[in-house]
Structure formats: C-alpha cells, structure tokens
Amino acid sequence: MEYIIEAFQIEKSFSGQKALNGISLKVPKGEIFGLLGPNGAGKTTFIRCLNRILLPESGQIKIDNSEASDETRLSIGYLPEERGLYKKMKVGDHLIYLARLKGLPKIEAENQTSYWLNKFDIGKWQNKTIEELSKGMAQKIQFIATVIHKPDLLILDEPFSGFDPVNAELIKQEILEQQKNGVSIILSTHNMSSVEELCTHIALLNKGEIVLEGEINDIKTQYAKKEFEIIFEGNMISLTGALWTGFEIVTHEKLKNGRLKVSVRATGQNDLNDLIKAILPSCKIWSVTQKTPSMHQIFIDHVKDVEEEENDVENKNDINE
Amino acid sequence: MTSMNKLLLIIKREFLSRIKKPSFLLMSLLTPFLFASLVLTPIGINKSNFSETTVMVFDETNSFGQLLVKHNQDKYVKYELQTTDAVLEDAITKYDNQDDVVVLRIPDNFIKNQAPVVELFSDNTPGIYLLGKVKDDLFEWRKKFIVYSTFKIDLQEFEKKMNSPVAIIFQGKGIDPQLKFFLGFSISLLLYMLIIMYGVQVMRGVMEEKNSRIVEVLISSVKPKTLLKGKIIGIGLVGILQFALIIIFSISLLALFNSIFEVDTALMVQNQLQMLDNPGSNLTEIGATETPLFNQQVQDYMSAISSYLPTLLLTTPVLFFLGYYLYASLFAAVGSALDHDTDTQQFVLPITIPLIISGSIAFNILDNPNSDLAFWASMFPLSSPIVMTARLAFMNLATDWWQVLLSVSILIVTIMVLMRISGRIYRVGILMHGQKVGYKTLWKWFRTKN
Numbered sequence: 120m121e122y123i124i125e126a127f128q129i130e131k132s133f134s135g136q137k138a139l140n141g142i143s144l145k146v147p148k149g150e151i152f153g154l155l156g157p158n159g160a161g162k163t164t165f166i167r168c169l170n171r172i173l174l175p176e177s178g179q180i181k182i183d184n185s186e187a188s189d190e191t192r193l194s195i196g197y198l199p200e201e202r203g204l205y206k207k208m209k210v211g212d213h214l215i216y217l218a219r220l221k222g223l224p225k226i227e228a229e230n231q232t233s234y235w236l237n238k239f240d241i242g243k244w245q246n247k248t249i250e251e252l253s254k255g256m257a258q259k260i261q262f263i264a265t266v267i268h269k270p271d272l273l274i275l276d277e278p279f280s281g282f283d284p285v286n287a288e289l290i291k292q293e294i295l296e297q298q299k300n301g302v303s304i305i306l307s308t309h310n311m312s313s314v315e316e317l318c319t320h321i322a323l324l325n326k327g328e329i330v331l332e333g334e335i336n337d338i339k340t341q342y343a344k345k346e347f348e349i350i351f352e353g354n355m356i357s358l359t360g361a362l363w364t365g366f367e368i369v370t371h372e373k374l375k376n377g378r379l380k381v382s383v384r385a386t387g388q389n390d391l392n393d394l395i396k397a398i399l400p401s402c403k404i405w406s407v408t409q410k411t412p413s414m415h416q417i418f419i420d421h422v423k424d425v426e427e428e429e430n431d432v433e434n435k436n437d438i439n440e
Numbered sequence: 441m442t443s444m445n446k447l448l449l450i451i452k453r454e455f456l457s458r459i460k461k462p463s464f465l466l467m468s469l470l471t472p473f474l475f476a477s478l479v480l481t482p483i484g485i486n487k488s489n490f491s492e493t494t495v496m497v498f499d500e501t502n503s504f505g506q507l508l509v510k511h512n513q514d515k516y517v518k519y520e521l522q523t524t525d526a527v528l529e530d531a532i533t534k535y536d537n538q539d540d541v542v543v544l545r546i547p548d549n550f551i552k553n554q555a556p557v558v559e560l561f562s563d564n565t566p567g568i569y570l571l572g573k574v575k576d577d578l579f580e581w582r583k584k585f586i587v588y589s590t591f592k593i594d595l596q597e598f599e600k601k602m603n604s605p606v607a608i609i610f611q612g613k614g615i616d617p618q619l620k621f622f623l624g625f626s627i628s629l630l631l632y633m634l635i636i637m638y639g640v641q642v643m644r645g646v647m648e649e650k651n652s653r654i655v656e657v658l659i660s661s662v663k664p665k666t667l668l669k670g671k672i673i674g675i676g677l678v679g680i681l682q683f684a685l686i687i688i689f690s691i692s693l694l695a696l697f698n699s700i701f702e703v704d705t706a707l708m709v710q711n712q713l714q715m716l717d718n719p720g721s722n723l724t725e726i727g728a729t730e731t732p733l734f735n736q737q738v739q740d741y742m743s744a745i746s747s748y749l750p751t752l753l754l755t756t757p758v759l760f761f762l763g764y765y766l767y768a769s770l771f772a773a774v775g776s777a778l779d780h781d782t783d784t785q786q787f788v789l790p791i792t793i794p795l796i797i798s799g800s801i802a803f804n805i806l807d808n809p810n811s812d813l814a815f816w817a818s819m820f821p822l823s824s825p826i827v828m829t830a831r832l833a834f835m836n837l838a839t840d841w842w843q844v845l846l847s848v849s850i851l852i853v854t855i856m857v858l859m860r861i862s863g864r865i866y867r868v869g870i871l872m873h874g875q876k877v878g879y880k881t882l883w884k885w886f887r888t889k890n
Contacts, residue, residue, distance in 0.1 A: 133888070134884065134888075167871075170660040171660075172656065172659050172660055172871070189443070189663070192660060192661070193661070195660070197656075197657065197660040198657075199653070199656040199657060199660075201653040201656065201873075202653050202654075202656070202657065203651075203652035203653035203654045204652065204654055205457075205648075205649075205652065205654055206652065207457065208457065216449070216453055217657065217661070219449055220446055220449060220450075220658065220661040220662055221661050261657075264657065
C-alpha cells in the first residue's frame with residue numbers, strides 16, 4: 120500500500136507538557152482518513168506539524184515519500200478549524216493571492232479562481248469584498264482557497280462546522296469528488312456521522328497518543344461486542360434452554376405480530392455461527408443480526424476506557440504512596 | 441516558488457492594499473496643511489490670548505515717565521502718563537474693577553536710589569508677561585536715562601545708534617542655518633509622526649491577520665518570518681511613498697504660498713519657535729522686508745531647498761525606513777500577542793516613550809546640532825533615526841558621511857537582533873487566542889522552540 124503520510128515517533132511539547140507523545144501514523148494514498156479525538160488530544164498540533172507550521176522536536180514526517188519540507192507543504196491544501204479571510208480584499212484577488220502563495224503561476228491562479236467561483240455559482244461575486252459576502256459564501260471561498268492549487272493532500276479540520284445542511288452536502292460531495300480524482304484527504308472532525316459516511320481509515324488520538332488506528336470496518340468488527348438480535352417464532356423457555364451454554368439473554372420483548380425479539384450476548388469465544396447452530400433446533404428463526412457499534416460509541420467508549428485506566432493507575436499510585 | 445517570490449507577493453499585497461485606499465492620498469495631501477496649521481495656530485492663539493493692558497503711570501520724578509511712554513512700542517502693554525495734578529488714590533479706586541488697567545507709581549527717588557522700587561496697583565493679579573515687560577522697560581529706560589543725563593547727549597540720536605539690528609549674512613558652506621533649523625525641525629517631526637503611524641499600522645495588520653484567523657492559512661504556505669518581513673517592508677514602502685508625497689506637496693505648497701502672498705514661510709516657523717520661548721514678544725512682521733538677512737533669504741530659499749533635496753531624498757528615506765523597521769518589529773510582536781485593541785496600551789506606551797524622547801532630543805539639539813548629546817543620540821538606535829534626521833541639515837556630508845554610515849550600521853544590526861526577538865514572539869503569538877498576555881508570557885513565547 121502506498122502512503123501519502125508516514126509519521127514516525129513524532130514528539131512535540133509546549134511548556135513541558137507533551138502535546139504529541141511519540142505518534143507514528145501512516146495515511147494511505149487516495150483515501151479519506153479520519154483523524155479523531157477529544158479536544159486537546161493533539162489533533163491540531165499534529166496537523167500543524169504536517170504543515171510545518173510547527174516543527175516536531177523529534178521524529179520524522181514523510182509526505183508522499185519525501186521528507187517534509189517547505190516544498191512538500193505546497194502540495195497540501197489546509198483548511199484550519201478557525202479560519203478567516205481578509206475582510207477588505209476582493210474575492211477574486213484574495214483567491215489569486217492565496218493560490219500564488221501556494222506556488223501557482225499568476226495566469227493559472229486566475230483561471231482556477233474563475234473555474235471554482237463559477238463551479239460554486241458565485242462568479243458574479245468576484246469583484247465584491249469579502250465583508251460583503253454571507254457567512255456561507257465566505258466558507259465556500261475558504262474551501263476554494265484550500266483546493267485551488269490542486270493539492271495531492273487535503274487536510275480539513277472540522278470542514279462542516281458552521282455550514283447549513285445544503286452547503287455541508289455541497290462540500291461533502293466536493294470532498295468525494297476530490298478523492299475520486301486521486302487526492303488523499305485527512306478529515307479531522309467530531310462529527311462521527313460524516314466519519315462513517317466518508318472515511319475508510321481512522322486514527323483516534325487521546326492525550327497526544329494514538330489509541331486506535333486502522334480501517335473503519337476492521338475497527339467496527341474488532342469492537343463489536345458480540346451482541347446479536349434474534350427475531351423468532353416459538354417458545355421463550357426452549358430458546359433460553361438452547362442458549363444456556365455460551366450465550367446470555369440481555370433483553371426480550373414480544374412484537375405486535377406475535378414474534379419474539381431477543382438481544383443476546385456471547386460469552387466466551389462463540390460467534391454468529393455458533394448462535395445459529397444453538398437456536399436452530401428450538402425455534403423458527405426470522406432474522407439474526409450482529410449488532411455493530413457506531414463510531415460514535417467506539418469513540419466514547421475508547422476515550423472513557425483510557426481515562427478509567429489512567430484513573431486506576433493514579434489511584435494505585437496514591438495507595439502505594 | 442522561492443521564498444523570495446513569496447516575500448515579494450506579500451510586500452505587493454501589503455503595499456497595494458494600502459495605497460489604493462482613498463485615505464492614503466488624502467493623508468498625503470492634508471499633512472502639509474496640518475503642518476501649516478501646527479505652525480499658524482499657536483501664533484493665532486498667542487495673538488488672541490494677549491489682551492491689551494493700560495498702565496497708568498504716576499511719575500513722581502516728573503521726567504522719567506515721559507521717556508517710558510514715548511518710546512514704548514509693545515502691542516499689548518500701553519503706558520499712559522498721568523498729569524501732575526491727578527491723585528493716585530483716586531486712580532486706584534477708579535480702576536479697581538477694570539482688568540485691563542493697572543496703576544504704576546514711580547517714586548521721585550527712582551533714578552537716584554541704588555535699589556530702585558516702584559509700586560504697581562491692580563485689583564487682579566497681573567500676568568507674568570505684564571510684570572516682566574514693565575520691569576524690563578523700567579530697567580532699560582532707567583539705564584538710558586542715567587547715561588542721557590550724565591552725558592547730555594541727544595536721545596533721538598542715541599536711540600537710533602543703539603537700536604540698529606545686527607544682521608548676519610551666512611558665508612559658510614551649505615545652506616543657511618535659519619533654513620536648516622526649519623528643515624531639521626519639520627523633517628524630523630514628519631519622520632517621528634510617520635514612524636509612529638506606520639508602526640501602529642503594522643501592529644494593526646498583524647492583529648487583523650491573527651484575529652480574522654487568516655494567519656494559519658498563510659503560514660501553512662509561507663514561513664512566519666517571511667510573512668512578517670513582507671508585511672513590515674510592504675507597509676514601510678507605503679510610508680516612504682507617503683513621505684515623498686508629503687515633501688513634494690509641502691514644497692509645492694510652500695512655493696505657491698511664497699509666490700502668491702510673498703510671505704516668507706520659513707520666517708513664520710522661526711517666529712513660531714521664538715514664541716515658544718518668549719510668548720508675546722514682538723515678532724518680525726511676516727512678509728516684512730526690514731532686515732537684509734531675511735530679505736535675501738526669501739529670494740534664496742527655494743534654490744537652497746532644492747540644493748538640499750538630493751541629501752534629503754537620499755538619506756532621509758533610508759533613516760525613515762530603518763527607524764520604522766526597528767519600531768515596526770516591536771509593534772508587530774505586540775500585535776501578535778494581543779486579541780483586542782483595548783489591550784494594546786500597556787505594550788504600546790513603552791515603545792512610544794523612546795520615540796517621544798528622541799523627538800524631544802531632536803528638537804532641543806537643533807540649537808546645537810554638533811554637541812555630544814546630538815552625536816550620541818544620533819548613534820543610539822532607538823533615537824538615531826529622528827535625531828540624525830534633525831542633524832542631517834546641519835551636517836556636511838562630504839566630511840561627516842561616516843557618522844551617517846555608522847548610525848545606519850548600528851541601526852541595521854539592532855534591527856536584525858530585534859527582528860529575531862520579535863520573530864520568535866510573533867510565530868507563537870499569532871496562533872494563541874484568548875490568553876491574558878503579560879511580559880512574562882512574551883518571555884515564555886520567546887523561549888519556545890518552534
């Protein structure tokens with residue numbers, strides 16, 4: 120697999136506090152990669168290191184197989200979470216200026232500006248100043264400024280924040296189109312539904328460390344709690360008997376059509392096949408589904424788990440002291 | 441794209457975005473008028489401030505008072521000799537409630553007494569100027585009276601000989617000291633004004649980028665130090681252009697004023713400065729051609745100014761730019777640290793104090809531009825741009841070039857050091873929001889590794 124970003128043992132601290140504590144991460148080329156984590160986890164610091172806004176104290180960052188440098192950052196399009204524009208500058212001039220700072224020749228910058236403004240249907244605003252634009256329009260300009268120089272890598276920090284649903288959808292489609300064109304994308308967000316919808320890979324940061332990383336489907340399978348939902352016709356007592364070894368019933372209810380719905384949790388190593396084998400002789404199965412946790416749930420559970428573990432360690436230390 | 445190209449791009453944006461504003465041209469056009477009003481307003485105020493006071497003179501010597509009244513030429517103090525049958529007490533009662541009349545009694549032993557004393561009666565406390573004037577007149581005319589009565593000479597003839605003004609026609613190298621004074625004063629004042637104005641513009645520009653949050657996008661494309669350098673140079677070039685425009689407009693205005701009204705503007709400034717030292721003194725009439733010195737000057741000023749122009753246009757912009765650069769680097773660090781305009785005061789004041797001090801040194805050394813203070817103040821980097829500009833008009837560049845070169849070199853080294861310090865604060869500060877910033881925080885930022 121080819122990687123757009125390969126980071127090894129990145130460390131960065133502020134006033135003695137470790138913001139990034141030996142982060143190693145690989146972002147596959149051409150994918151949408153979700154960078155998740157609670158506030159203060161180190162996401163923005165990591166992104167700033169990729170952009171060379173900050174320089175790591177130790178570790179190595181490779182962007183598209185080249186050592187990160189002032190040159191490599193020209194191939195990055197960066198949309199920060201806190202973003203703004205020069206209020207008094209004209210829309211067209213502003214986009215051309217930012218594109219040229221990213222290394223685009225003047226004519227190319229002008230052409231791209233016209234192309235994108237027309238694509239987003241705001242061509243007639245080219246000669247208006249930024250302060251004359253609505254908030255939504257200004258956000259579109261910010262997005263255009265991120266992609267105008269045709270970067271190989273897009274780093275989008277909370278790209279949907281502040282957008283109305285129509286514009287959020289527009290940006291979402293645009294992100295997908297960029298990916299289709301071969302652009303790699305890092306999406307840093309708290310919006311878990313967009314992560315599930317867009318990302319193929321994720322990394323979860325907490326307190327400057329990566330606590331979870333991988334393909335989203337693998338993670339979901341890994342964190343599936345082996346809970347199943349069975350809808351059947353038959354007798355509850357005989358089902359309970361069939362599940363006696365290897366499973367436990369969590370909830371059960373009678374549906375309006377007379378069928379029964381039961382939530383079951385596997386104990387031990389039993390899986391879906393074992394479950395079907397066990398209940399098949401005792402009832403008529405209508406459906407069996409394995410419950411998969413949402414990214415939202417995995418995020419919350421994982422961050423909570425890490426905090427609990429830390430609290431335990433702290434408590435133990437307190438006792439030892 | 442090289443770092444240099446990016447720098448040029450930033451400089452261009454900073455420069456164009458400012459000179460395109462209508463306020464830029466307006467400011468350039470209005471400043472000469474502003475300067476003119478700075479010179480003319482105090483004269484106007486002075487003129488309206490001093491009301492005429494009448495001094496009723498009761499002369500018991502029966503001779504001295506006549507002399508005093510006859511030769512008085514003051515605009516604001518008039519002497520009125522009372523007849524011998526007038527009663528002092530009546531006059532005191534009569535003018536009791538009149539602010540513009542005082543009563544003066546000159547006793548009969550005034551001339552003979554070794555320690556002469558007079559009495560002044562007034563219901564109100566008379567102004568310092570009136571007291572000084574009466575005292576000076578009495579002293580002066582008593583002296584003359586004694587000479588006159590001892591040698592019995594013709595007083596008219598004596599006065600004529602004594603009061604002829606002395607004219608100095610300057611024959612040294614360079615332009616006339618009077619004009620130099622005027623040029624040194626006005627150009628260093630302009631420099632002082634522009635350094636503060638454009639320094640503050642840098643601070644505001646940095647704050648704008650920080651608070652609008654555009655800065656993070658910018659520094660993902662360029663290094664913070666390139667961004668900062670571009671901003672300072674871009675705004676500095678606007679300053680140089682404005683400086684040049686103000687000089688050109690001022691000279692045009694001066695020429696226009698001179699030719700239309702036949703008024704000697706430099707003399708007006710001279711009068712203005714004289715008045716600061718001695719308010720109410722008899723000013724040389726503007727437009728008067730009484731003295732050969734001023735008469736000659738009026739004709740020579742324009743050519744003298746044009747002979748000074750090459751020095752002015754070559755050296756002063758350099759001094760302005762370097763002085764501005766030095767202070768702008770400090771203003772930029774302050775701008776990067778703060779979120780709100782209202783917080784700027786505690787940091788801006790310490791930066792402007794050296795500027796104000798150098799302005800005051802510049803003004804004071806104009807009387808003695810080659811003193812030790814003048815030399816060292818024109819070498820010390822925080823004061824050198826303004827003080828050196830004030831001295832420049834008095835220097836002979838053919839021999840004193842090394843002073844300018846040394847001063848400029850010290851400035852450049854200081855700027856390099858300050859830019860390193862400010863740059864370190866700037867790169868951290870621009871990304872910090874919502875923090876309460878004190879000097880301790882700035883020190884911490886300075887020590888932070890990137």
